[in-house]
Amino acid sequence: MIPEQPLQDEMIQVTPELTLHAADERFVSELHQLVLKNRHWLQHSLNWPQFVGSEEDSRQNMISNRLLHQRGYAKMFLIVQRETLVGVLSFNSIEPLNKAGYIGYWLDEAHQGQGIISRCLAAFMYYYAQQGEVRRFVIKCRVENERSNQVALRNGFTLEGCLKQAEFLNGHYHDQNIYARIMDEVSD
Numbered sequence: 001m002i003p004e005q006p007l008q009d010e011m012i013q014v015t016p017e018l019t020l021h022a023a024d025e026r027f028v029s030e031l032h033q034l035v036l037k038n039r040h041w042l043q044h045s046l047n048w049p050q051f052v053g054s055e056e057d058s059r060q061n062m063i064s065n066r067l068l069h070q071r072g073y074a075k076m077f078l079i080v081q082r083e084t085l086v087g088v089l090s091f092n093s094i095e096p097l098n099k100a101g102y103i104g105y106w107l108d109e110a111h112q113g114q115g116i117i118s119r120c121l122a123a124f125m126y127y128y129a130q131q132g133e134v135r136r137f138v139i140k141c142r143v144e145n146e147r148s149n150q151v152a153l154r155n156g157f158t159l160e161g162c163l164k165q166a167e168f169l170n171g172h173y174h175d176q177n178i179y180a181r182i183m184d185e186v187s188d
């Protein structure tokens, strides 16, 4: 069993204005509102927004994510820019033996185009590579998701292949590109 890590206030400082905060109940209301605001737009690229219900459902979801985070099977970070929640960056899953982490992200639509995800991703990968917890970083995204493919390419990931009809979204199975970047422990 993987030991539980202390989670209280776990954070990654990306820039003076940009911080990643580990999943915590104190973010539930703001996150719920951000999802509702972006729901229709996000539904073009992600399957889950249609299932978001009440704030209480979001609270239960945050509690589950927090537990997975503590146990090391996934990691969920809230992206906070100048005290405003603007998106989420996660390992949707981690394979501890393989030290492989499967990355997911989304931003508030109005906060795209500023390099927020790219900057957060760099700090996030450095943090986990330095700890020796993850060395194979993976991004899987639909071939048609141009912005997400660009995130992978912009951040030094290599296209490893195309998974046929691997992602169910809005009634269809879509081809998915798989990108990876290997980062071994970084010594300061």
Ligand SMILES: CC(C)(COP(=O)(O)OP(=O)(O)OC[C@H]1O[C@@H](n2cnc3c(N)ncnc32)[C@H](O)[C@@H]1OP(=O)(O)O)[C@@H](O)C(=O)NCCC(=O)NCCS
Residues within 6 Å of the ligand: 042, 045, 046, 104, 105, 106, 107, 108, 111, 112, 113, 114, 115, 116, 117, 118, 119, 140, 141, 142, 145, 147, 148, 150, 151, 154
């Ligand atoms: C995917 C998603 C997170 C990408 O957001 P993004 O803002 O384009 O990503 P980045 O942080 O890499 O920003 C890159 C943009 O900022 C600009 N930029 C400004 N400063 C920058 C910097 N310091 N570093 C990198 N890019 C910078 C780039 O020129 C680029 O803009 P452009 O696309 O207009 O040329 C966003 O489109 C999204 O939330 N989509 C919906 C959810 C989704 O698809 N998730 C992924 C599922 S696989």
